[in-house]
Amino acid sequence: MLLTPAELEALRGRLIVSAQAYPGEPMRTPTTMAQVAASAVIGGAAAIRVQGIADVQFTRSAVEVPVIGLWKDGHEGVFITPTARHALAVAHAGAHIVALDGTRRARPDGLSLQQTIELVHAESHALVMADCGSLEDALNAAEAGADLVGTTLAGYSGERPKTEGPDLELLAAIAAAGLSVPLVAEGRIHTPAQARAALDAGAFAVVVGTAITHPATITGWFDAALR
Ligand SMILES: CC(=O)N[C@H](C=O)[C@@H](O)[C@H](O)[C@H](O)COP(=O)(O)O
Structure with a gap:
C-alpha cells in the first residue's frame, strides 16, 4: 500500500500502537x-x-491510519x-510499512538485508521499517535502503543490554548519527x-505495545505491586 511522503511525515512526534x-x-x-487497534486509534x-x-x-x-505489518516466525x-x-x-x-529484522545477522533465506528491501520495493508499494538492535544495525539498514529504522x-539481539525501560542511550546515539530516514x-x-x-532523545515517532495492548502483562505489573 502506498504511504505518501506527507502521510509518513504526519507520523512525526506521534504515538504508534503495537x-x-x-x-x-x-x-x-x-x-x-483489529478491535484493539481501532480502540487505540480512538485514543490517539x-x-x-x-x-x-x-x-x-x-x-x-x-x-484509517497507516498499518505497520510484520510476520513473526x-x-x-x-x-x-x-x-x-x-x-x-x-x-x-496490505501493510503500508513492512517491519522486518534489520540486524546484520544472516537471514534464513540467505538474502542480504539490502536484497530483501529491494524486493519489497520492487514488488509492492510498501515502505520498509528495519527493526534494529544496535547503532551499527541502524547505520547498515539505512545504507541498505530501509525507509525507517526502529530500535x-x-x-x-545480543548487542545491547536489555534495559529496564527504553534504550534511550541507543536512541540518542542513532539520532546523533543523523540518519536520512x-x-x-x-x-x-x-x-x-x-x-x-x-x-526527546531524538526519535521521530514512538511505538508502544505491551503497556497499552497486553493485558496479561499489565495485570501482572499491578499484581506484583500488591504482593
Ligand atoms: C522483540 C520483539 O519481539 N518485539 C516485538 C515486535 O514487534 C513485539 O513483541 C513488541 O511487543 C513490540 O516491539 C513493542 O514493544 P513493547 O511491547 O516492549 O512496547
Whole structure:
C-alpha cells in the first residue's frame, strides 16, 4: 500500500500502537487485534503495528491510519519477518510499512538485508521499517535502503543490554548519527514519561505495545505491586 511522503511525515512526534497477542493467548485472534487497534486509534494512535497476515488484513479494514505489518516466525534469532517471502506476504496483505529484522545477522533465506528491501520495493508499494538492535544495525539498514529504522530489537539481539525501560542511550546515539530516514523508538516503553523521553532523545515517532495492548502483562505489573 502506498504511504505518501506527507502521510509518513504526519507520523512525526506521534504515538504508534503495537497490538500483538502471543501464541496460545486468549486474544490471539485477528478480529480481536483489529478491535484493539481501532480502540487505540480512538485514543490517539497515529499508526498501528500488527503481527500476522490476517491481523494486517483485518486491521487494514478496521482503521484509517497507516498499518505497520510484520510476520513473526519462531522466537529466537532472526524471527521478525525473517525472509523476503514473509516480507512480500505482509506487503501484499496490505501493510503500508513492512517491519522486518534489520540486524546484520544472516537471514534464513540467505538474502542480504539490502536484497530483501529491494524486493519489497520492487514488488509492492510498501515502505520498509528495519527493526534494529544496535547503532551499527541502524547505520547498515539505512545504507541498505530501509525507509525507517526502529530500535525494536535493542536488548534482544545480543548487542545491547536489555534495559529496564527504553534504550534511550541507543536512541540518542542513532539520532546523533543523523540518519536520512526516520528513527522509531520501540521496545519496553512502559509509561507516558518514557514515551516523551524517547522523543526527546531524538526519535521521530514512538511505538508502544505491551503497556497499552497486553493485558496479561499489565495485570501482572499491578499484581506484583500488591504482593
Ligand atoms: C522483540 C520483539 O519481539 N518485539 C516485538 C515486535 O514487534 C513485539 O513483541 C513488541 O511487543 C513490540 O516491539 C513493542 O514493544 P513493547 O511491547 O516492549 O512496547
